[in-house]
Amino acid sequence: MLRINNIEVVYNDVILVLKGLSLHCEEGKITTLLGANGAGKSTTLKAISGLLKSEEGEVTEGTIEFMGEKINGVDPEKIVRKGVFQVMEGRRVFEDLNAIENLRCGAYTRKDKAGVKRDMDLVFDYFPRLRERATELAGYLSGGEQQMLAIGRALMARPKLLLLDEPSLGLAPLLVKEIFSIIRKINEEEKTTILLVEQNANLALQTGSYGYIMENGKVVLDGPCEKLRQNEDVKEFYLGVGETGHKRSFKNAKHYKRRKRWLS
Amino acid sequence: MSVNYCGDFKQSYKDDMRVMQTPFIRICIFSFIVFLYAFPFLASTYVVSTVNVIGIAVIGALGINIVTGFTGQISLGQGAFLGVGAFACSYFMREWGIPFWVAMPMAGVFTAAVGMVFGIPSLRLKGLYLAIATLAAQFILEYLFLHMDMFTGGSNGVYFPSPEAGPVVFDTDQSMYYLIITVAIMAVVFATNLFRSKDGRAFVAVRDHYLSAEIMGIHLFRYRLLSFAVSSFYVGIAGSLWGAYTQYITPEHFTIHESINYLAMIIIGGLGSVLGSIYGAVFMTLLPQVLTVITSWAAHVLPSVGDLIMSIKEGIFGLIVILFLVFEPDGMAHRWSLIKAYWKLYPFSY
Numbered sequence: 024m025l026r027i028n029n030i031e032v033v034y035n036d037v038i039l040v041l042k043g044l045s046l047h048c049e050e051g052k053i054t055t056l057l058g059a060n061g062a063g064k065s066t067t068l069k070a071i072s073g074l075l076k077s078e079e080g081e082v083t084e085g086t087i088e089f090m091g092e093k094i095n096g097v098d099p100e101k102i103v104r105k106g107v108f109q110v111m112e113g114r115r116v117f118e119d120l121n122a123i124e125n126l127r128c129g130a131y132t133r134k135d136k137a138g139v140k141r142d143m144d145l146v147f148d149y150f151p152r153l154r155e156r157a158t159e160l161a162g163y164l165s166g167g168e169q170q171m172l173a174i175g176r177a178l179m180a181r182p183k184l185l186l187l188d189e190p191s192l193g194l195a196p197l198l199v200k201e202i203f204s205i206i207r208k209i210n211e212e213e214k215t216t217i218l219l220v221e222q223n224a225n226l227a228l229q230t231g232s233y234g235y236i237m238e239n240g241k242v243v244l245d246g247p248c249e250k251l252r253q254n255e256d257v258k259e260f261y262l263g264v265g266e267t268g269h270k271r272s273f274k275n276a277k278h279y280k281r282r283k284r285w286l287s
Numbered sequence: 288m289s290v291n292y293c294g295d296f297k298q299s300y301k302d303d304m305r306v307m308q309t310p311f312i313r314i315c316i317f318s319f320i321v322f323l324y325a326f327p328f329l330a331s332t333y334v335v336s337t338v339n340v341i342g343i344a345v346i347g348a349l350g351i352n353i354v355t356g357f358t359g360q361i362s363l364g365q366g367a368f369l370g371v372g373a374f375a376c377s378y379f380m381r382e383w384g385i386p387f388w389v390a391m392p393m394a395g396v397f398t399a400a401v402g403m404v405f406g407i408p409s410l411r412l413k414g415l416y417l418a419i420a421t422l423a424a425q426f427i428l429e430y431l432f433l434h435m436d437m438f439t440g441g442s443n444g445v446y447f448p449s450p451e452a453g454p455v456v457f458d459t460d461q462s463m464y465y466l467i468i469t470v471a472i473m474a475v476v477f478a479t480n481l482f483r484s485k486d487g488r489a490f491v492a493v494r495d496h497y498l499s500a501e502i503m504g505i506h507l508f509r510y511r512l513l514s515f516a517v518s519s520f521y522v523g524i525a526g527s528l529w530g531a532y533t534q535y536i537t538p539e540h541f542t543i544h545e546s547i548n549y550l551a552m553i554i555i556g557g558l559g560s561v562l563g564s565i566y567g568a569v570f571m572t573l574l575p576q577v578l579t580v581i582t583s584w585a586a587h588v589l590p591s592v593g594d595l596i597m598s599i600k601e602g603i604f605g606l607i608v609i610l611f612l613v614f615e616p617d618g619m620a621h622r623w624s625l626i627k628a629y630w631k632l633y634p635f636s637y
Contacts (some may be wrong), residue, residue: 037628039637 024050024216025071025107025184030085030095032063032070032240034078040066042240043085048184053210053217055231055248057224057261062237064220065112068186071218072109073099089184104132106183113192114169116176118162122153125161125172129179139179146175149205167198174202178209184216185209191223199223203230224261228252236261236285243285256283293632304483323468327461336460337576342467343528344568346474348552349561350521355550356558357482358514359494360409361418364402365549367428368519370541372398372526374432374439377447377536387450387457387531395523401428402519409511425543432538444537447530463532470528474521478561481517490514491559555611557618566619578604 025048032041041063048054058064069075070082071089076099087095094102117125126146130139147154150171156164161172170190177185190206191199203226210217221227228234228248236244236257244254251257260283297303307313327335351365376394379385385393405424412420432439439445449458450466457463481487492500493510501507530536548571556567582596582603596603615622629636 033637035625035628037625037636 024048024090025218026088027067027071028086028088030070030087031083032066032075032080033083034080036081040080040240041070044237044240044242045085046235046242046245048216048218049233050216051210051214052233053207053219053231055219055221055227055234056237057221057227057234058237060222063240064237065188066240067237068109068188068218068220070095071102072107072186073097073102074109103180103182106181107186108177108180108182108184109186110173110177110188110190112188114166114173116161116164116169116172119160121160122157122164122172125176126179129176132180138181142179142181146178149178149209150175167194167202170194170202171205174206174209178213178215182215184218187217187219189220189222191221191226199226206230224257228257228262243283254286256285306479306483320472323472324465327464332460335464337572339460339464339467339532341569341572342464342471343525343532344549344552344572345471345565346528347522347525347549348556348564348568349474349478350518350525351549352553352556352558352560352564353478353481353490353521354406354514354518356553356560356563357487357494358490358511360406360511360514361414362421362515362518363418363543363546363550364405364421364424364428365518365522366541366543366545366547367425367432368398368402368522369526369529369545370432370536370538371401371428371519372523373447373530373536373541374445374526375523376527377445377530378438380448381445387448387527388452391524391527391531394527395520398523398526399516399520402515402522403512406512406515409515410508422543425546429538429542432541439538442538444535444539447534447536449534450531457531458534467528467532470524474524475561475565478521478564482561486510486513494559551608553618555608555615555618557620560618560620562623563618563620566623570619574607575600575604 025046027044027046029043029045030041031039031043033039044063044067046054046056046067056064056067066075066080069078069080071087071094073094075081082095085095086093089102089105089107092105094105094107097105117128120128123143126143127139130142133139147157152168153171153175156168161169164172170192174187174190187206190202194202206217206219207230209215219227219231228251231248234245234248234251235242236251244251244256246254252262292309307316326338330338347365347369350368351362354360354362372394375397376387376390379390379393380387383390405421408420409417433442435441449456451457455462457466482491489500489505489510490513492503492505493507493514497507500510526541529540533540552567552571553564554567555570556565557563578600582600585592585596
């Protein structure tokens, strides 16, 4: 569905962030993109949704194809109409609008009133908490509710591909679990393709079906999520689990640092 | 002796904070200063007088950049503060017989005090609201210039005595040039160093996120007022120099037009950049002059079209400013740093 071929992204004509990144999102599946801070995950999402332009970034090499159509260099508002919707990092709800109005904004690109109404009910079914606080200003919602609102707002656009940038940011573990189970539900019921960027590797690898691990602007390892979960390097560096399967103990005085080999 | 290092090889914070990063830059800066002092011998009086206006504009632009660019408090009263400095300096010299060398800093301090009074709303007001409050300062001061005859001479204006140092009287373009350039260099050096200090960083912190700044122990009100004070001090000095240069000051020069002109300078040059203030001052002073030359040339060569161009000169000026902002929204200083970064590793910029 989405195919990124060897893209290179440069900010301000000077800073090279993505160095030949390729990835592929299969229709109806959840693809996860993992990586440390500064690996270029958010830049990848911005390259897809076209937001790079406003930050003086540019895709200099390679192509981004959505349903067989090249979308790099297209304006963000046009990309949304093609069916790609990005949920930005850090929620970004419209604080002075209430929850319902926020959701209506999400449906800005749609014309079918009945469908919008149906989807609004659908969002409220997914996030019952939002229904309780529907008429409250978004600025007064709690962090978790705002994240729900942000995802709900994305659903209102009926996207074919949903880009989620760190939905767990700053949320309590329980709430994170809840949101991830809803994400999985959305994927199963609405058949929405999802590209998930996450720091929480454990959760992301359990949620997704195919995973990519990024380092320094490149994909260093990819594979089905179950396989990635078994990979020694992933265990050591992303899941924080030692070779024996339990948490690494520092009791043993002699300790050598495992080197990353990225063998799949 | 390298022009510019191809990477970041600094090993201490001291290296990082150095003003003159490489020996080459040091040589460039010092030769530029030598060139500035030799300039009146090389150029015509007309060119020298233009540079005088630029020098005063640099000091004023630095002043407004400190409050608006670095501390993030929009101020639309700079034109009037310029007047406060000029009238105060003239008053000290005429009525109290104080020499210019003492009267100029005194006028600066006086303007700083006035600036602080009008900076008080910054405690509660932000952004556009503060802009309107400082706009009120502009109109109040303009009213006072016109009606406090004993200080300002009302609409007639007052005479501004020329500065004297022993036998030397600063009443020509050349002599004023040395005075203005010296003060301008001092102003640039002080501003550059201010933003390498604790207080300078506090200004930037207040601009970037005032709540974070407050939570780090920065007294918001004190720093907002301080920025108004430092800024107004600069503008007061610029006003005094302007008075000494023109020798006669009237309230007409210190209108809202002047305030907006200065604001345009720092926006074009680069908000929050010392170099940007200089670029902006040069650009905004030279542009009308260049336009005059071009339009008068056009009027000469193509009389029919030329007259038309002559009459829409102001419009062309506005158009150029708009186009400049469209293509260079972060100012000339930003573009310059990008150019430097690009050439650092030429031809492989990344």
